[in-house]
Amino acid sequence: MRVLIIEDEKSLASEIESFLLKEHYKCDVALNGNTASELLAVNSYDFVLLDIGLPDYYGLDLIKEAKEYNADAYFIVITARGELEDKLKGFDYGADDYLAKPFSLLELNSRLQAISRRKFGHSASEIKFGDFVIDINKRFLNYKKIPIDLTKKEFDLLSYLVLNKNRVLDRMQLTEHIWGSFFEEDYDSNYVDVHIKNLRKKIQEHDSQSWIKTIRGIGYKFELSE
């Protein structure tokens, strides 16, 4: 998977790059619109991360331009404006997803994976743990072929944990994943705990093994040996 990171803030671009390299993506970085435009004309990318607040280019115009050479690339727009209007405009211009600054790198990864599964038809959409099977695309959880009824939030939480297996996810990351970055009073709340509790209850009706481990004061980890 080849990713082009278009971000004028060098420090942020290099953080995204080093994270994605670790996740086994191939990365190019463009610090301005002109470089990005050249790179897009020469190379072919699977993903383009685009900060629309570029100094020398109207970011969304780059999508139009890039679609000529890189018709198959998927565009994730990054913006600090966080305005719905910008978001809709981005989709109009052909953006596939949208992330508001600041965003969690894990969230970015999960968006890339989601697009991969959706667009490239990766077989990785089905993941097994014990006698359970979770299908992230078709959105179901089965235990020995018996479907388990989960709410939307429970399913989102479980799939996010499973996709980031063996990695500690803090409450903030989980909260942001299922609620987005909301204008709410108490950000650092434990609301996510309720859903984890319900989720565990539903899983433990079938299997006593505790798949979701609590990391005190931090968050949760889904443990699955490779």
Place this chain on the structure above:
Amino acid sequence: MILPKTKLKNQLALINAFSKVLIIALAVFLIPRLVRTISINEMDNQLIEKLDQVYELIEERGIEEFISADEMDMGFGSYNILKEEYISIEGTTDTVLTEYIDNSERIIEEELYDYRVISAVIQYDEDYYLIEIGKSVNSILSFEAKLNRFAFYLLLGLLTLTIIFDLSVTQIILRPFDQLIQKLKKSNHPTTFDYTSVNASTTDFRYLEESIHSLMHRIEDAFQNEREFIGNISHEILTPISIIRSKLDNFVNTTELSDQELIRIIESKMTLGRLTKLVRTLLLMSRIENQEYLLNEKLSINSLLNDVVKEMSERFEIKDLNVKVENSEPEIRIKGNQDLMHILFFNLITNSVKYTPEGGTIRISAQHLNDRAEISISDTGCGIASVDLPHIFSRFKKFKESENNFGLGLSLVKKIADYHNIKIEVESEIDKGSCFKLIFKQ
């Protein structure tokens, strides 16, 4: 003159009509009198002429032609057939020679006639004679009465015509003015102002229009600058936050950390989260102040409220709160901005959840009253001290007594409500609970 507060064109028409009524009343009063004076004068002249003719006749033919000396008492009298004129000569005992004109009434064949009479006493030979020549004024009087009526109707007609004329002319002349006012009324924001010219025919209105347009352009520019400024600020602040956030994410990802160390990193991320939220909320408030949100979505308040309640279910669950929603029939519908209204309800209910102890009750009800619709959100929470009540919508107000910080949540609520023209009322009693009411005028 005190005029009622109406439109300019109505005031003009009113003043016009008033001055015309004055002039016409004066004319109706004066014209018949003037006509009468002139015709009486004319008549007097004729009478004097006739008298002169009679003098000449007497001179030529002698008085005996009219009156014989033997029958001095009988006198001479002659009427024309329609009794419009008469002449009489008779002897008189007056010895003073006079000539005067006067009005007098005569009964002729049992009918009353008004005459203008010239009387002259003359001396002829040794005797004195009184000559009277009369001319009926009945015709003048009836003419006057007719003239009165005619003048009245004519002037009334003229008045109506001129008022109609004035009204339509002022209407046409003031049309550009009306159009300008309509344009101002229609646009509640400079970016929606209609800059098409009204084609004013007068230089005054053209100047007015040009001034309004240039003012609007300047305001629009200011709005645009403000909007760009807000956008830039948010970029300038949120990008550094994003950098720190990514660095922390990568640090956690690539470094073996003890739980203690991890907790410290997560706390830093939380702090960044708070900062982000703060910046976003402040920017949102500036955007509302800058009127960047259109209020053109048709919203059902009831379904919005139900969505928010559903979305917040885990918050109720974690505090074991009993949440009751009473929906109104029919739904409350307004035109507004869905995102903003969502934030409003979210913040209000979050506030109730925050200050209601475990096991408490939150009651959300929607109802239609006579002239308005009302949403009330009441809780069994800790309540707000009456000294603090006026300040709960202020930004960052800290309260000594309760040590609560209402932060920005409620001031954002107030801002969104004001923007949508929704009134907010709060009632609260310490340890009993608070009730927030949203009042939608219909």
